[in-house]
Amino acid sequence: MTRTETHTVSVGTDTVQCGPDQAILDAFLRGGVWMPNSCNQGTCGTCKLRVVSGSVDHRRSPDSTLSAAERDAGFALACQAAPCGDTVVERLDSAPAATVHALRDLVGTVSGIENIARDTRRLLVTLDSPLEFSAGQYVELRVPGSDQGRQYSMANSPSESKVLEFHIRRQPGGLATDNWIFGPLSVGDRVDMVGPLGDFCLDTDDDGPMILLGGGTGLAPLKSIAAQALRATPDRTVHLYHGVREEADLYDVDLFQEWERAHPGFRYRPCLSDQTWPGRTGYVTDAFVDDFDSCRGYSGYLCGPPAMVDAGVKAFKRRRMAPRRIFREKFTPAV
Ligand code: FES
Structure with a gap:
């Protein structure tokens, strides 16, 4: 089903606009509202929430992560579900909201490709504009000529926000590796990405061992x-x-x-x-x-x-x- 309308989605005191066929998580993160998230592809369950009012289209939510009984009970995966009308949701976790670096579309230019170990490459991408992120987060690289993305963590410190460093292991027959990053990808190529994503971050309130x-x-x-x-x-x-x-x-x-x-x-x-x-x-x-x-x-x-x-x-x-x-x-x- 292709939606054409924009709806509001609210959690607590925050409300964002969710566009046609946009996942609830994407709308919150782009709006600077924190939601727990990890895989962003429906497999980990970290983003599970409860729909308090309104309804959602679960789209590609896998049964293995969101059972039929959970759907009936009003649960949804924020990274997959799109609202069918104005919707109110609540988070299931009690963790305090983390720092949010608003999710956005990114464009950069490949500035380095280096073989660093067996079947492993370091890829450097110089961004058109710097990216704020937390140490530990990742971005999703859009694979050219496909509708697919692949997720890679930044290996550089967030203080170096203009050039992103990725470590990429070749997967035999991999769409993004054999067919792109270990294939035709060259210095100077343009790369589309979305990020930053993920909750695996350095706890900056702690300076212990x-x-x-x-x-x-x-x-x-x-x-x-x-x-x-x-x-x-x-x-x-x-x-x-x-x-x-x-x-x-x-x-x-x-x-x-x-x-x-x-x-x-x-x-x-x-x-x-x-x-x-x-x-x-x-x-x-x-x-x-x-x-x-x-x-x-x-x-x-x-x-x-x-x-x-x-x-x-x-x-x-x-x-x-x-x-x-x-x-x-x-x-x-x-x-
Ligand atoms: S299921 Fe992993 S972030 Fe949504």
């Missing part, structure tokens, strides 16, 4: 978080663990070793799961457990494949990290 645990290109948002944290508090205790399969998959090693020399509280721990070498071997979560008897008082940030993130959450709790101090982002396959 932190542990960052990333798998593969899950390093990207952690690099941004570490850079921002060390910029604010240069002697802050930051332990960065990077888990990959083999040494050929590691990248930015020299940079992190340089950070170790420049920041007395920064520790970099690369870990290989499938290769013996002079450094740490095994799963990155096990390396963390071996290193810490207790991490009470620490914050933990995790990003990578779902199994690694789940194992990391368990490891953090085992070492007495407060659950509310654990922040996580799982790779979600493109829908």
Whole structure:
């Protein structure tokens, strides 16, 4: 169904206009109103809300994330649902509203493409106008010639708001990787994006010790978080663990070793799961457990494949990290 009318959508004291075929979440974020969100493709359930009055078209909300019983009970996914008339919704979470950097359409020019590890590229995009974002957030790159987008976290500090850095792992046959970023994409090409998105962000109210645990290109948002944290508090205790399969998959090693020399509280721990070498071997979560008897008082940030993130959450709790101090982002396959 294609809608033509604009409707109002309200949450608490905030009201925004929602255009034809626009998702409620998109309307709120573009209007500068915070809503919890993570995957923005209907798979994580983070944006689930309750429709208090009015009605919505659930559009492509998957049954696995929003059951028929939930729909009947008035629940909806903000990242998928569009209002059918003026609508009032309420958030299900009790978390305080986070900082909102208004969502917007972005255009930039590719200013760097570099092979940094096996099947991994660093992509630099210089924006036409700077982007305000929180360390840990991502943007969605529009794949040319398709109606699809792919999500990549910024690896640069938010203080460098004109040039975005992305770490991209090749997916065999991938629409965005094999067919574009590892194919015809060249320096000078124009790139359309939308962002910033996601709630996986550095908690800027906290300057306590932190542990960052990333798998593969899950390093990207952690690099941004570490850079921002060390910029604010240069002697802050930051332990960065990077888990990959083999040494050929590691990248930015020299940079992190340089950070170790420049920041007395920064520790970099690369870990290989499938290769013996002079450094740490095994799963990155096990390396963390071996290193810490207790991490009470620490914050933990995790990003990578779902199994690694789940194992990391368990490891953090085992070492007495407060659950509310654990922040996580799982790779979600493109829908
Ligand atoms: S399901 Fe909406 S943000 Fe993940």
